[in-house]
Amino acid sequence: MSPADVKLASRRKFLQFLAASPLLAASDLAAFAAERPGLLPDPMLWAPRALDKLISNPKEAINVFDFEPVAFKNVPPAHFGYMASGIDDETTLRANREGFQKFVLRQRRLVDVSKVDTSVELFGQKYDSPIVVSPTGGHKGYHPDGESGVARAAKVGNHLQILSTQATTSVEDTTAARGAPIWFQLYATNKFEVASHHVKRAERAGCVAVAVTVDRSGGRNQETLFRLRPTDSRDCNGCHDRTSLQASMKTRAMYQGIDLSGLTNTQSSAMTWDYFKRLRDTTKMKIVIKGILAWEDAVLAADNGIDAIIVSNHGARSEDSGRSTIDALPEIVEAVKGRIPIIVDSGFRRGSDVVKALCIGATAVCVGRPYIWGLGAFGQPGVERVLELLRTETYATMQQVGAPSIKYLVPAMVRRA
Numbered sequence: 539m540s541p542a543d544v545k546l547a548s549r550r551k552f553l554q555f556l557a558a559s560p561l562l563a564a565s566d567l568a569a570f571a572a573e574r575p576g577l578l579p580d581p582m583l584w585a586p587r588a589l590d591k592l593i594s595n596p597k598e599a600i601n602v603f604d605f606e607p608v609a610f611k612n613v614p615p616a617h618f619g620y621m622a623s624g625i626d627d628e629t630t631l632r633a634n635r636e637g638f639q640k641f642v643l644r645q646r647r648l649v650d651v652s653k654v655d656t657s658v659e660l661f662g663q664k665y666d667s668p669i670v671v672s673p674t675g676g677h678k679g680y681h682p683d684g685e686s687g688v689a690r691a692a693k694v695g696n697h698l699q700i701l702s703t704q705a706t707t708s709v710e711d712t713t714a715a716r717g718a719p720i721w722f723q724l725y726a727t728n729k730f731e732v733a734s735h736h737v738k739r740a741e742r743a744g745c746v747a748v749a750v751t752v753d754r755s756g757g758r759n760q761e762t763l764f765r766l767r768p769t770d771s772r773d774c775n776g777c778h779d780r781t782s783l784q785a786s787m788k789t790r791a792m793y794q795g796i797d798l799s800g801l802t803n804t805q806s807s808a809m810t811w812d813y814f815k816r817l818r819d820t821t822k823m824k825i826v827i828k829g830i831l832a833w834e835d836a837v838l839a840a841d842n843g844i845d846a847i848i849v850s851n852h853g854a855r856s857e858d859s860g861r862s863t864i865d866a867l868p869e870i871v872e873a874v875k876g877r878i879p880i881i882v883d884s885g886f887r888r889g890s891d892v893v894k895a896l897c898i899g900a901t902a903v904c905v906g907r908p909y910i911w912g913l914g915a916f917g918q919p920g921v922e923r924v925l926e927l928l929r930t931e932t933y934a935t936m937q938q939v940g941a942p943s944i945k946y947l948v949p950a951m952v953r954r955a
């Protein structure tokens with residue numbers, strides 16, 4: 539055998555070993571290794587996550603992604619599909635993650651970061667973390683601990699929680715479980731009386747702010763949901779009354795005791811800036827708009843007296859534009875010029891993601907799916923661990939860039955890659 543043949547044979551042997559290795563059994567790497575032997579990943583992936591080795595308790599999790607396959611195993615496929623789904627080709631869903639690779643952090647040295655203060659203030663309330671619990675509907679569909687379990691987990695790290703209009707727990711019970719005021723997210727519907735009822739109830743429950751979601755104005759094709767739903771063998775009619783929109787909403791905690799005649803849409807396609815004048819006369823709570831993506835709308839929000847905005851593409855669940863929110867954030871920060879707080883969400887999974895957004899100019903960052911993975915996997919302890927991991931990574935990233943507190947996270951610490 540020539541030296542070249544020996545090299546080839548040993549390479550083939552190595553690839554056979556890789557392809558057979560349990561380390562790679564559940565990853566794309568085995569297929570990759572077989573098809574493109576000259577192009578193995580560099581650096582090599584020696585410890586990829588494997589779907590046949592799931593964590594059995596929250597403490598085993600190394601990162602938030604460890605919870606997702608456990609949630610997939612535990613949660614009914616229709617509910618998991620609803621949670622995981624993006625729209626159409628899920629280009630925005632991928633863009634939300636890939637967007638973070640397009641920004642790099644720029645570190646400062648010789649700064650004392652032996653103690654890092656990650657606290658933020660929003661509307662006069664202090665939170666120990668810039669990580670906010672996004673409003674997501676129907677928590678009891680993932681685990682009986684539901685919104686109260688999420689609230690108790692948020693309380694552990696003193697996070698702000700925003701409760702969805704589509705919650706399976708009332709604003710009063712969630713606030714009690716959180717032990718501090720929360721925010722209420724509003725889906726306006728086509729009927730102002732319904733929205734006004736929700737808002738007044740949230741205000742009575744002590745909510746600090748109402749976050750009005752403005753990015754669900756049209757239909758959507760949730761292909762992941764539509765492919766997973768038929769694999770669910772349970773009788774959905776036992777829980778979901780699909781005879782009419784009214785009947786379906788009557789089962790929701792926040793719709794109890796409201797006259798739903800004339801309700802044709804739980805979202806709102808007709809909403810304009812005038813809506814917010816009317817809303818301002820209805821409540822003393824702060825008004826936040828969730829779903830802003832263009833700097834022109836951000837400026838209009840400030841001009842129209844809105845108290846804060848959430849830069850969001852609804853976790854890639856409202857359009858498939860292919861644009862990430864981290865890409866949209868800089869133009870919005872630049873245009874708003876500090877007039878109102880800017881919160882951002884969609885695709886945040888790592889402390890470094892959070893820190894990049896804070897450096898660009900966000901005041902806080904919301905997370906959605908990761909805590910639902912934790913909830914579906916292990917209930918409240920899963921949510922606690924997801925939030926703990928995000929806090930730990932954020933703290934460590936702030937140490938790595940040389941920022942003893944959030945005010946040190948400035949635009950000079952981040953660059954477009």
Ligand SMILES: Cc1cc2nc3c(=O)[nH]c(=O)nc-3n(C[C@H](O)[C@H](O)[C@H](O)COP(=O)(O)O)c2cc1C
Pocket residue numbers: 620621622634672673674675702703704723751828850851852853854855883884885886904905906907908910
């Ligand atoms: C299962 C699910 C349900 C959601 N329900 C709502 C909702 O009721 N109201 C709302 O404004 N946003 C809702 N969202 C969007 C989230 O508030 C947030 O914008 C999004 O989850 C952030 O993206 P991420 O999941 O990638 O972190 C939902 C998102 C998911 C995944």
